[in-house]
Amino acid sequence: MIQEVLDNLIKTDENPAVLKHRILELTRRYSRLVHGGNRPGYETNESRKIFSPGESGIPYAARVFNEDEVEAAVSSTLDFWLTLGSEGEKFEKQLAEFLSVKRSLLVNSGSSANLLAVSALSSPKLRDRRLLPGDEIITVAAGFPTTVAPIVQCGFVPVFIDIDPVTLNARTDQLEEAYNPGKTKAVLMAHTLGNPFDLSAVQDFCRKHNLWLIEDNCDALGSLYDGQLTGSFGDISTQSFYPPHHLTLGEGGAVNVVDNMLFKVIVESFRDWGRDCWCASGVDNTCCKRFGWQMGDLPEGYDHKFIYSHLGYNLKPLDIQAAIGLQQLKKLPDFIQARVDNWNYLRNGLNECSDFIDFCLPTHATSWNPGESFSWDNSGHQSNPSWFGFMLLVKPNAPFSKIELARQLDSKKIGNRMLFGGNLVRQPVFVQLAKDNPDAFRVVGDLEGSDRVMKDAMFIGTYPGMTREMLDYQIETIQGFCQCQSH
Numbered sequence: 114m115i116q117e118v119l120d121n122l123i124k125t126d127e128n129p130a131v132l133k134h135r136i137l138e139l140t141r142r143y144s145r146l147v148h149g150g151n152r153p154g155y156e157t158n159e160s161r162k163i164f165s166p167g168e169s170g171i172p173y174a175a176r177v178f179n180e181d182e183v184e185a186a187v188s189s190t191l192d193f194w195l196t197l198g199s200e201g202e203k204f205e206k207q208l209a210e211f212l213s214v215k216r217s218l219l220v221n222s223g224s225s226a227n228l229l230a231v232s233a234l235s236s237p238k239l240r241d242r243r244l245l246p247g248d249e250i251i252t253v254a255a256g257f258p259t260t261v262a263p264i265v266q267c268g269f270v271p272v273f274i275d276i277d278p279v280t281l282n283a284r285t286d287q288l289e290e291a292y293n294p295g296k297t298k299a300v301l302m303a304h305t306l307g308n309p310f311d312l313s314a315v316q317d318f319c320r321k322h323n324l325w326l327i328e329d330n331c332d333a334l335g336s337l338y339d340g341q342l343t344g345s346f347g348d349i350s351t352q353s354f355y356p357p358h359h360l361t362l363g364e365g366g367a368v369n370v371v372d373n374m375l376f377k378v379i380v381e382s383f384r385d386w387g388r389d390c391w392c393a394s395g396v397d398n399t400c401c402k403r404f405g406w407q408m409g410d411l412p413e414g415y416d417h418k419f420i421y422s423h424l425g426y427n428l429k430p431l432d433i434q435a436a437i438g439l440q441q442l443k444k445l446p447d448f449i450q451a452r453v454d455n456w457n458y459l460r461n462g463l464n465e466c467s468d469f470i471d472f473c474l475p476t477h478a479t480s481w482n483p484g485e486s487f488s489w490d491n492s493g494h495q496s497n498p499s500w501f502g503f504m505l506l507v508k509p510n511a512p513f514s515k516i517e518l519a520r521q522l523d524s525k526k527i528g529n530r531m532l533f534g535g536n537l538v539r540q541p542v543f544v545q546l547a548k549d550n551p552d553a554f555r556v557v558g559d560l561e562g563s564d565r566v567m568k569d570a571m572f573i574g575t576y577p578g579m580t581r582e583m584l585d586y587q588i589e590t591i592q593g594f595c596q597c598q599s600h
């Protein structure tokens with residue numbers, strides 16, 4: 114009898130499907146036991162760690178996941194396909210559907226996505242609309258460095274305009290001044306901290322001068338402009354899936370091709386070694402004429418899999434990352450709502466600090482009204498950010514500096530960040546660039562807003578892992594600091 118049970122157990126263990134099922138069951142149990150603190154903050158779940166004010170620490174952002182992501186990662190690892198495959202294909206399709214864009218292409222980071230988006234503009238496949246070395250791309254001076262770095266890396270010239278320190282987005286009144294006839298070919302900007310930039314003004318400007326538009330949507334997945342998702346307005350847009358972002362694959366990013374499918378071919382080529390062939394990994398002869406091409410100065414019939422039409426890279430992620438992403442996508446609507454709710458909660462709670470601190474306004478809003486509403490300018494446009502963070506802009510009359518506030522938050526273990534690189538032109542890399550080549554970039558105006566943000570702005574988190582206790586503790590700490598400093 115005992116021998117029979119043992120034999121059966123051994124037999125089950127030899128069945129891969131049963132074994133995998135058991136491993137995944139145990140994985141889920143393990144994850145519930147170990148990763149309780151990473152569950153969404155809006156869940157009332159006992160497995161969330163108890164928050165202990167001043168001791169636990171509140172990151173400004175972190176991975177938010179449950180056993181679904183861990184199971185997906187282990188399952189994909191057991192399958193061991195590894196390179197971008199069926200999970201990647203599903204993720205790309207679902208992301209594109211979410212954004213209502215023609216295609217999304219997975220890459221290994223948001224920075225890679227920006228590099229690919231800018232590289233794509235150099236492709237000879239764009240014929241007379243391709244960018245040539247020395248052509249100019251208008252961007253903003255304050256933000257994340259790898260929004261701008263690809264412009265220089267690809268041999269183009271960034272032209273910096275200023276930002277409004279309250280929306281953190283481009284001063285679109287400077288666009289015409291930045292325009293250089295015959296040289297300006299594109300606009301590339303981020304929706305800073307999730308706040309959509311003035312897409313109406315930027316799109317009008319791009320249409321008027323026949324310019325490409327790249328939206329860096331890395332911090333803004335789920336933000337709306339006139340009811341339409343950001344990342345679906347430009348020619349190309351980009352996403353980051355690094356942990357602080359709206360959803361995470363650990364590392365990762367995406368290039369979204371909004372409408373023009375030529376960009377799908379070009380971006381994929383740059384992503385995948387620069388090859389002309391578009392076969393998926395492990396597939397041959399998708400074009401049905403693998404040995405029937407003649408390109409460049411190659412001999413007739415040279416294998417299409419080894420024909421290169423661009424100076425490419427290899428910027429693909431792993432299929433395991435895509436498997437995690439598919440689970441994250443299911444949670445995305447709740448994540449987006451949580452970011453909005455957390456921002457509103459902080460905004461209401463911190464209102465009494467308004468004597469010393471300014472807060473962000475969504476683009477086109479003119480003021481915030483207690484509760485959850487805004488007054489809007491008369492442009493007829495509105496934006497609805499899915500906030501990446503909650504900005505605190507210390508007013509010039511405040512009896513404390515941003516650094517003092519940041520130190521206080523640090524001492525209370527409240528995560529806080531600068532607005533990335535601040536005025537990028539003041540960063541050592543751009544100072545050096547200007548020394549090496551004074552024509553490497555151009556600046557419009559005095560960048561007063563970018564300097565202001567560099568000096569006075571910081572942000573705290575709105576990520577979906579925040580619980581009400583964490584938000585309350587942040588509000589109490591900042592309120593207490595403002596009161597204490599004003600006496």
Ligand SMILES: Cc1ncc(COP(=O)(O)O)c(C=O)c1O
Nearest residue numbers: 222223224257303331353354355
């Ligand atoms: C606006 C913006 N663009 C690009 C990136 C780069 O993304 P990644 O860290 O995935 O390279 C970031 C990073 O946070 C970002 O905030």
